[in-house]
Amino acid sequence: TAGSLQQQALSTGSQATGQISTNAMVVEVSATDGLDGQLDDFSVIMRLAPGSEPIRLTDVTYTVSTKNTTQTLTYLNGSYSTTNFNVTYLQTGDNSQVGTIVRGDVVEIQFNTTRSISEAESLRLNFIPRIGTATLTEFATPDVISTERVYLYP
Numbered sequence: 001t002a003g004s005l006q007q008q009a010l011s012t013g014s015q016a017t018g019q020i021s022t023n024a025m026v027v028e029v030s031a032t033d034g035l036d037g038q039l040d041d042f043s044v045i046m047r048l049a050p051g052s053e054p055i056r057l058t059d060v061t062y063t064v065s066t067k068n069t070t071q072t073l074t075y076l077n078g079s080y081s082t083t084n085f086n087v088t089y090l091q092t093g094d095n096s097q098v099g100t101i102v103r104g105d106v107v108e109i110q111f112n113t114t115r116s117i118s119e120a121e122s123l124r125l126n127f128i129p130r131i132g133t134a135t136l137t138e139f140a141t142p143d144v145i146s147t148e149r150v151y152l153y154p
Contacts, residue, residue, distance in 0.1 A: 021132075021133075022052045022053040022055060022129060022131055022133065023048075023052055023129070023132050024047065024048055024049060024052070024127055024129075025046060025048070025049045026044060026045070026046055026127075026135060026137045027045040027046060027047060028044070028045040028153065029043070029044050029045075029139065029153035030043050030149055030151045030152060031043065031141075031150050032149050032150075034145040034146070034147055034148055034149065035146070035147070035148055037144075037146070038145070039117040039118075039150060040117070041112055042064075042110070042111055042112070043110055044125060044127075044137070045090065045109075046101070046106075046108075046109060046135075047105060048101055048102070048105065053132070054095075054101060055100065055101045055129045055132065056099065056100050057087055057101065058099060059129055059130035059131070060074075060075055060128065060130070061074060061128045062085050062109065062111070062125070062126070062127055063124075063125070063126045064111070064125055065123070065125075065126070066121060066122065066123060066124075067121075069114065071114050073085045075087065075099070080110045081111075081112055082111075082112050082113065082114045084111070085109050085110060085111040086109070086110045087107045087108065087109055087110075089106075090106045090108055091104070091105060091106040092104065109127075118141065118145075119142060119143055119145050120142070121140065122138070123140070123141065123152075124137070125137040125138075137153055139152050139153045
């Protein structure tokens, strides 16, 4: 009985640690199509936070919120639109596997917004894994958007 209880306690402790420590970090956010003062095509560069367990992209919900709209995106390998995001691996770790972010991976998440994002508009991007902690990134677009690529965060 004691051995069984000890094993159960270790298992519960490992699950709790994974749920708390599993998350991703945003390195950079940019957007393109800015020549007309409107942004549509977004790119978010991310990697796992130190101590994080791997994150399966099919278990991620990604939300994009403005002051009056929220868009919910899910992973679709090889394609992105206003309902899906795609991931490109910019760097791969030792145990890299398509559809999962593992230690050592640097990924670019790509998506389109349901409407164009204007100048001086606040945005909230939320990367929500099924197991782990959500990664919230908040920023405002520049007061003047006049270039093709606009860097938004950090």
